[in-house]
Amino acid sequence: MEAGLQPNTFGDWARLQGTRSKLETWQLKLLEEWFSSPEPSEIMKVMTSMFPEFRRVHACxxxxxxxxxxxDVLAEKVLGMVN
Known part of the structure; x- marks a missing residue:
């Protein structure tokens, strides 16, 4: 959305990563860093690491x-619901 590209249809992750991806290299790196096991503590750790990028994209x-x-109001309220 930030780059002005049409997002994939709901649930279609096929073009998000890999050779057909329209994401920048740094964005693909973030996706790799956000990989998580199904353990709740690991998921929460990954969610916390996503907050800075969420805030940046929200502002953009x-x-x-x-x-x-x-x-400080709406975005923090959303993030507080996750945390």
């Missing part, structure tokens, strides 16, 4: 559509 998308970022 707010700017693109002309909305006030309001990061």
């Amino acid at each position: 998308l707010c700017h693109k559509v002309g909305l006030e970022e309001n990061d």
